[in-house]
Amino acid sequence: MALLITCPNCGSRAYTEFWFGGELPAPPPAPGAPVDASAEFGRVWYRRNVAGLQAERWFHFAGCRRWLTVQRDTRTNAVHAGD
Amino acid sequence: MPAIDFEGRSVPIHAGDSVASALYRDGVRILSRSFKYHRPRGLYCVSGDCAHCMVTVDGEPAVRSCVTPAANGQRVARASAWPSPEHDVLVSAWWMRALLPVGFYYKLFAKPRWMWPLAERYIRRVAGIGPVDTTARPGRILRRNHHPDVMVAGGGAAGLAAALRAAGRGESVLLADEGAIGEKVAPGPTRSAIAKLLASARAHPQVTILEHTRVTGLYDGPLVIAAGEGVAHWIHPARIVIATGAVEQHAVFPGNDLPGVWLGRGAARMAGVHGLAPGRSTVVVAGTTEALEHVETLRKSGTVIRLVVAPAAIAPHVPSGIPVVVDGTVVEARGGRSLRAVVIMGPAGRTVVSCDALAVSLGFVPRDGLLRQASIGIINGAGDVVEPGCTVARAIASGEAAAERPLSAPMSVVPGVGAPPGGGIVCTCEDVTTKELSAAWDEGYRWTELLKRYTTATMGPCQGLLCHQHLRAFVVSRSPAGPAGAPTTARPPARGLTMEEAAAGAEHAIEQRTVLHDRHIDRGARMDWAGAWKRPASYDDPLAEYWAVRRGVSVMDVGTLGKYRVCGPDATEFLDRLYPVDVRTIKPGRSRYGLLLNEAGHIFDDGLVAAMGANDYFVSATSSGADAAEAWMRDWAETWRLRVHIVNQTTALGAINVAGPSSRDLLARLTKDPVDNDTLPYGGLRKITVAGIPCIALRVGFVGELSFELHHPRSRGVELWDALLAAGKDLGIRPHGLDTLKLLRLEKGHILVGQDTDFDTTPGKIGLESLVRMNKPYFIGRSALERLATRPPQRRLVPLRFAGTNAPDEGAQLMDGDRHVGYLTSSRYSPALECGVALGWLATNGGSGPVRVVAVSRGQRRDQGEVVSAPFYDSKSVKLRG
Numbered sequence: 018m019a020l021l022i023t024c025p026n027c028g029s030r031a032y033t034e035f036w037f038g039g040e041l042p043a044p045p046p047a048p049g050a051p052v053d054a055s056a057e058f059g060r061v062w063y064r065r066n067v068a069g070l071q072a073e074r075w076f077h078f079a080g081c082r083r084w085l086t087v088q089r090d091t092r093t094n095a096v097h098a099g100d
Numbered sequence: 101m102p103a104i105d106f107e108g109r110s111v112p113i114h115a116g117d118s119v120a121s122a123l124y125r126d127g128v129r130i131l132s133r134s135f136k137y138h139r140p141r142g143l144y145c146v147s148g149d150c151a152h153c154m155v156t157v158d159g160e161p162a163v164r165s166c167v168t169p170a171a172n173g174q175r176v177a178r179a180s181a182w183p184s185p186e187h188d189v190l191v192s193a194w195w196m197r198a199l200l201p202v203g204f205y206y207k208l209f210a211k212p213r214w215m216w217p218l219a220e221r222y223i224r225r226v227a228g229i230g231p232v233d234t235t236a237r238p239g240r241i242l243r244r245n246h247h248p249d250v251m252v253a254g255g256g257a258a259g260l261a262a263a264l265r266a267a268g269r270g271e272s273v274l275l276a277d278e279g280a281i282g283e284k285v286a287p288g289p290t291r292s293a294i295a296k297l298l299a300s301a302r303a304h305p306q307v308t309i310l311e312h313t314r315v316t317g318l319y320d321g322p323l324v325i326a327a328g329e330g331v332a333h334w335i336h337p338a339r340i341v342i343a344t345g346a347v348e349q350h351a352v353f354p355g356n357d358l359p360g361v362w363l364g365r366g367a368a369r370m371a372g373v374h375g376l377a378p379g380r381s382t383v384v385v386a387g388t389t390e391a392l393e394h395v396e397t398l399r400k401s402g403t404v405i406r407l408v409v410a411p412a413a414i415a416p417h418v419p420s421g422i423p424v425v426v427d428g429t430v431v432e433a434r435g436g437r438s439l440r441a442v443v444i445m446g447p448a449g450r451t452v453v454s455c456d457a458l459a460v461s462l463g464f465v466p467r468d469g470l471l472r473q474a475s476i477g478i479i480n481g482a483g484d485v486v487e488p489g490c491t492v493a494r495a496i497a498s499g500e501a502a503a504e505r506p507l508s509a510p511m512s513v514v515p516g517v518g519a520p521p522g523g524g525i526v527c528t529c530e531d532v533t534t535k536e537l538s539a540a541w542d543e544g545y546r547w548t549e550l551l552k553r554y555t556t557a558t559m560g561p562c563q564g565l566l567c568h569q570h571l572r573a574f575v576v577s578r579s580p581a582g583p584a585g586a587p588t589t590a591r592p593p594a595r596g597l598t599m600e601e602a603a604a605g606a607e608h609a610i611e612q613r614t615v616l617h618d619r620h621i622d623r624g625a626r627m628d629w630a631g632a633w634k635r636p637a638s639y640d641d642p643l644a645e646y647w648a649v650r651r652g653v654s655v656m657d658v659g660t661l662g663k664y665r666v667c668g669p670d671a672t673e674f675l676d677r678l679y680p681v682d683v684r685t686i687k688p689g690r691s692r693y694g695l696l697l698n699e700a701g702h703i704f705d706d707g708l709v710a711a712m713g714a715n716d717y718f719v720s721a722t723s724s725g726a727d728a729a730e731a732w733m734r735d736w737a738e739t740w741r742l743r744v745h746i747v748n749q750t751t752a753l754g755a756i757n758v759a760g761p762s763s764r765d766l767l768a769r770l771t772k773d774p775v776d777n778d779t780l781p782y783g784g785l786r787k788i789t790v791a792g793i794p795c796i797a798l799r800v801g802f803v804g805e806l807s808f809e810l811h812h813p814r815s816r817g818v819e820l821w822d823a824l825l826a827a828g829k830d831l832g833i834r835p836h837g838l839d840t841l842k843l844l845r846l847e848k849g850h851i852l853v854g855q856d857t858d859f860d861t862t863p864g865k866i867g868l869e870s871l872v873r874m875n876k877p878y879f880i881g882r883s884a885l886e887r888l889a890t891r892p893p894q895r896r897l898v899p900l901r902f903a904g905t906n907a908p909d910e911g912a913q914l915m916d917g918d919r920h921v922g923y924l925t926s927s928r929y930s931p932a933l934e935c936g937v938a939l940g941w942l943a944t945n946g947g948s949g950p951v952r953v954v955a956v957s958r959g960q961r962r963d964q965g966e967v968v969s970a971p972f973y974d975s976k977s978v979k980l981r982g
């Protein structure tokens with residue numbers, strides 16, 4: 018079974034057990050901290066869409082129902098070590 | 101004797117027959133008429149590659165008869181000919197081909213415009229490869245999932261060797277072949293080698309073999325789709341070995357598609373496997389050493405070998421007694437409905453040889469449709485598909501290596517190209533000639549991809565297997581440098597896939613049911629999809645359901661709601677950041693309605709936040725958004741590293757809403773706990789025991805009447821439902837469904853997220869600013885709303901009232917004079933208010949927008965409407981607070 022994702026809770030599982038959560042975004046500003054409106058707009062709306070290694074979020078809905086971050090090569094679907 | 105029904109007459113079948121071999125034995129030589137010019141076509145490749153032998157079998161069009169086993173009672177017919185494939189008058193299209201220039205569908209009937217409908221009718225009748233049977237037969241094809249370590253496509257020597265090597269290492273292997281393994285190969289050393297490997301593979305417990313199973317495509321995952329007999333296989337392997345072999349090179353010369361012209365392996369297969377001679381007298385073009393075996397095989401089947409055309413290296417090995425033309429070429433095949441003679445150009449000049457069969461072996465072209473789809477580095481090719489024409493020993497070694505080799509990059513095989521095609525039909529599927537390629541080239545289509553699209557060459561049933569190399573050779577001969585001659589992109593399906601096979605499993609959608617499902621059915625409920633759930637849309641009498649809520653008492657199964665327990669030391673902090681409402685001020689025993697916003701400030705769900713105690717909350721989300729809401733909550737809890745537990749109770753808890761003026765009286769009959777308005781007011785919640793069942797009772801207001809949402813252990817749902825209906829009999833109790841709910845909430849002006857909102861709806865656009873506390877220092881979406889506050893919305897969701905007893909359609913367009921100003925998202929006739937009530941988007945352009953509008957429904961029905969204020973019903977919410 019390929020495009021295997023290693024869940025820290027459940028082990029190596031098929032990608033069909035996960036929902037894709039998109040690119041790992043930059044960390045959000047701390048709650049209540051002053052916000053730079055244009056930087057925040059970019060963080061919320063823009064994606065890098067890389068051809069290559071990408072850090073991304075997956076939700077293990079058919080397992081532990083936890084999020085995890087994986088490094089996936091978008092050209093080959095090879096999944097490398099987690100975050 | 102077993103027989104097939106061929107166009108109304110009985111054709112006997114022998115053991116091991118394909119549909120094509122049975123028909124051929126019976127004397128049928130023309131199996132189809134070509135796509136555009138209606139040229140007669142007979143057996144050619146006999147390997148399931150070309151489209152020449154496609155017939156309709158048991159109602160399924162475009163079936164390759166050469167690889168379809170014959171079965172007693174099969175109904176077989178040819179397609180697309182008038183009056184019959186034997187005497188097809190539409191062949192006149194060939195003589196009138198000057199009128200059907202290349203790309204004619206793009207330009208010929210464009211002017212005058214009135215010509216097109218007539219032309220289209222003609223083209224639809226003439227073109228094509230048989231009518232599609234549109235009768236729905238759901239569930240006839242099953243979907244089956246497989247999870248092998250290694251998937252092997254192709255059961256030749258290379259594929260079997262790969263399977264055995266992988267299995268030998270303890271890996272699980274699934275091997276699929278589109279025919280019966282080994283049976284396409286004419287008797288000889290290759291066939292013996294395959295038989296030996298096959299016996300070992302069958303005996304190996306780690307190997308699963310699927311025969312008569314076409315591998316049609318590779319998809320991300322990877323996912324391999326293969327269509328077998330009555331089964332669509334969804335294969336999820338770790339690695340893939342493509343060993344689909346090679347097809348003999350298609351020869352291009354005038355008359356190359358006449359019945360009687362065969363690919364060498366095709367003629368040999370028919371002779372060796374079925375004992376059927378390709379004709380009475382045969383000319384063999386022996387460009388490969390394998391063709392020498394064919395000469396023997398053909399002779400044994402009873403045909404006379406008139407002549408062998410061979411290069412100098414092979415000519416000396418031709419059996420003595422057979423005339424040989426050394427270094428000759430076939431330049432033309434002559435005949436009307438079948439081959440009568442071939443014209444050979446040799447060193448000594450032209451010779452015309454009369455014959456009724458021509459077997460052409462010029463070399464091999466990889467059957468690489470699947471391999472070229474590969475975009476990820478776990479896919480290996482083996483055998484002929486990477487080394488066309490290789491020996492059996494080489495194929496076995498290549499298969500074993502492919503099973504071992506770990507790859508890091510996609511395998512790319514770009515075979516070289518040979519000489520450009522001569523005159524004749526390059527693409528027999530789509531009837532594209534060399535002349536037409538030249539014409540397209542002259543019009544400026546000077547790239548393989550462009551020529552392909554413009555001429556449709558390579559786009560037929562064989563997906564370029566026969567003609568792709570010629571298309572490339574044509575381009576390379578005219579544009580030798582540069583990328584213009586690159587291979588075209590290969591896409592699934594590589595082999596035909598029926599709609600039925602593609603849709604297999606679609607009817608297996610998982611249907612979520614609440615424990616009350618059978619109760620609803622027993623009451624005659626019409627069930628409808630609501631996300632993954634099946635929910636009652638309505639029972640027998642929608643109007644009675646409505647009045648039961650408004651005037652008496654009613655129950656509704658709302659067990660599909662998303663339900664979560666959120667607790668832990670940071671629970672209040674967590675929910676206060678998540679919701680735009682003030683969560684800190686919700687006292688234990690009270691609840692508050694909140695919208696869920698994303699970081700862009702857009703609404704994606706809504707629900708209740710109910711405080712059970714300090715840092716202990718019961719949170720609800722919409723039925724269809726339940727999963728997403730959980731994922732969302734967990735994402736933020738982890739991002740902020742807050743100390744909270746999130747327990748999804750959606751399936752653990754059932755919920756029944758008891759609604760209507762008499763709901764309190766009903767509840768009082770079943771509980772000893774106080775349910776009066778002081779103990780359990782609107783917006784309150786309390787643990788109570790109803791009919792012996794522990795419940796969390798929430799005073800909610802979605803339908804606009806006094807109501808109690810009873811959340812209870814799912815296992816006791818039926819008990820609670822029955823107790824409520826029994827105790828409320830004298831109060832006229834009856835359940836209501838989703839249709840009634842949608843009307844009830846609309847009368848109160850409550851939105852349905854997803855129906856009344858779009859993906860970019862902010863609270864301000866729908867008049868729910870009061871649910872956003874901008875004075876809170878933080879909540880998700882706050883900074884986006886702050887930014888958007890400087891830009892007044894260009895449209896708003898507004899309540900509208902329509903006179904009359906017929907509400908406009910949902911989706912009706914709103915007009916202000918002749919200006920289009922919006923559309924309705926919800927619209928119903930209100931029995932209580934005796935008018936139409938609706939919600940709709942109205943262009944306000946930063947102001948307030950028009951007050952009077954006309955709603956245009958289907959059939960141009962027009963209703964005068966007026967923008968009013970919500971709620972329509974019980975505007976002071978007195979009943980709600982009851």
Ligand SMILES: [Zn+2]
Nearest residue numbers: 024027080081
């Ligand atoms: Zn997991």
